[in-house]
Amino acid sequence: MQVYADNAATTAMSQVAINAMLPYFDKVYGNPSSLHSVGQRAKEALDAARATVAQCLGCEPREIIFTSGGSEADNQAIISAARFGAKKGKKHIISTAFEHHAVLHTLAKLEKEGFEVTYLDVHNNHNVSAQQVKDAIRPDTCLVTTMYANNEIGSVLPIAEIGAICKEAGVIFHTDAVQAVGHLHINVKEQNIDMLSLSAHKFHGPKGVGALYVRKGIPLVNIIEGGAQERGKRAGTENLPGICGMAAAMKDACDHIDENMPRVAAMRDRLIEGLSKIPHSAVNGDLVHRLPGNVSFCFEGIEGESLLLLLDANGVCASSGSACTSGSLDPSHVLLAIGRVHDVAHGSLRLSLCEYNTEEEVDHILKVVPEVVQYLRNMSPVWRDLQTGKRQYIL
Amino acid sequence: MALYSEKVMDHFMHPRNVGTIDGADGVGEVGNAKCGDIMKIYLKIENDIIEDVKFETFGCGSAIASSSMATEMIKGKSIHEALELTNKAVAEALDGLPAHKMHCSVLAEEAIKNALKDYFDKNGIPYDRKMYEEMDHEQLHAQVHGE
Incomplete structure (x- = not known):
């Protein structure tokens, strides 16, 4: 898929x-x-x-x-x-x-x-x-x-x-x-x-x-x-x-705004709810006044570019605000502006939906993202340090 | 994805030598979370031979691939050979890295050198200290990676 x-x-x-x-x-x-x-x-x-x-x-x-x-x-x-x-x-x-x-x-x-x-x-x-x-x-x-x-x-x-x-x-x-x-x-x-x-x-x-x-x-x-x-x-x-x-x-x-908006927003909300279950993660953006298709997260202990490459390999095209994807030294100015520190902003993921997306696709994303996040955390020295208490959790 | 060579993608998708070594003879860590990349190398050394090597990496695709390739290149080799591993050799073995990702291969070289330094220090083995002149990571990052 x-x-x-x-x-x-x-x-x-x-x-x-x-x-x-x-x-x-x-x-x-x-x-x-x-x-x-x-x-x-x-x-x-x-x-x-x-x-x-x-x-x-x-x-x-x-x-x-x-x-x-x-x-x-x-x-x-x-x-x-x-x-x-x-x-x-x-x-x-x-x-x-x-x-x-x-x-x-x-x-x-x-x-x-x-x-x-x-x-x-x-x-x-x-x-x-x-x-x-x-x-x-x-x-x-x-x-x-x-x-x-x-x-x-x-x-x-x-x-x-x-x-x-x-x-x-x-x-x-x-x-x-x-x-x-x-x-x-x-x-x-x-x-x-x-x-x-x-x-x-x-x-x-x-x-x-x-x-x-x-x-x-x-x-x-x-x-x-x-x-x-x-x-x-x-x-x-x-x-x-x-x-x-x-x-x-x-x-x-x-x-078609009136028919598309609620359907897309429902998929968005299902993604936000599902991905929020990933420990040490945080939703970015206003939860009440929000674009119907936007899902934005930071996951602690991993880096966004490797996340995107693995998601792509698993059939999910998304984007990130990490430095490696922004082409500069710093992660996204938007994530820094809302108060995400560099360490966490590097591990960001944006999923943006439209009316062409389906509930089956949402299911697929909800299956793949937690697996890929866990896989990358398992090879991350930052995640190890967080788990052993050598480093303090931010999220 | 055309961003990286097939070799890079292979080592990124199927990284070799991921993990840790309990009671490692040498451990080296370089990078920092603020910059978005940290590499940690664990060495098991017997009779001056690198019997085993493992890595953990927090970073982008090329950082993970560089770690994987670098560990493969020093496994079973002598300490002397491992010390001579250059970032260029790592990048070449990966069929090249994009210019703004070259610093990932530098991190791999530095991580291995730091792990060997840890081994030398623990065992009171003399070594060329000039090799370990402090290099500020952010400076390095800006130098290789900057705009």
Whole structure:
């Protein structure tokens, strides 16, 4: 049995999305900027896709900019809000300690330019509260940027409350909703979201395409200069097959949230309950406000990369926040931000489910993970030291 | 998985010489949990020959494979030969390691040297102390593994 439990990394494309893309490779292949009929047919498809995406988010079609994905959308949103703020002498930004690198690295760039960034603490419930945002807002705050839901530990942030606070304070609110779109109900107007980033491949759409919602009236700064596509805010001939695939996948996902969410969440809860029985383990992330598909654990005494390789050999595709899988010296900044020490953060496991997973697959994971954890512990000198009392248990 | 060679995967999936030795003649441990890798080597030595060797490793796939290969390479060999085992030889025997994983083979070499040092110290055998100049693991880690 091969179980794909890494849907937070990427998802399989849905047949709906694939079918929606196909005509735009060889039948409707025109450039939407062309004046002739072939180009105008492409333009119609582009407009229709924009209307679909806007409808899913509860905004106007003209408030949607198509991008190459979530990272580009995050970059453009944050840079734009910062430039807009700087013109009014506002150079303070509020974010959280567990953002995606697309946000953190963009903020680091702005810090070098003289912006000041407050990174909200995420120790409490592995989440942030709206009150923390409220307390951090200053007269010179130009932007609040918090993710909608965390990609590694699944915590879902109080977006509507943060939106209300930002609206009252007159501060732009951007949310990186890459993990949330298609999985949770979102309405940017009702939730007072000013800017939102999304990525198609997280909800069974194609890779390399995403969108940025920007409320009317917020001026955008170009990240890519060139032609007048996307109302002059994002140059480059539109990725029409990708955009049409994204729109179809998004509509399909948003139309089925109410049936998918409880089914996926039930599998998630069964995994969390089952894996919690492994001694000296801990669940990461907010247990109440949580993505329906996220299961995140730390297991003491083992290292994540060897765990992933053995799980893969036993038919389970998952991910980890260990240093060896992050490609750097330190384990995941998210796990460190919620207070997991290095020793324990190295032994992390993320399983992320979607509606394509089955109860039989959950059974398989529940059988394999405890066996593999025990196997690795049996050859770990750290585990031996913990058991003989030479080292103190952390979890 | 294309990340590692078939040899690495073989030694990772079927590690040789896992375990401990009761009353080992030499024990060496290197690495630390903060960095995410610890290797511990146990030696049984008779007449300057490594009669038995076992390991325990906390670490990634290449750390486990390096431990397994290194123990295989010194089993039945003389102390002298074991001291000459280099990390490069371990990596080569595994048909290579990715550049950012080379430090796993360094840990294997160091663990064996430390276990032999323990044996020398216990038995009052003289040895070249320069070989054991303290190397800070995190420094080593950053040097071989860093960005």
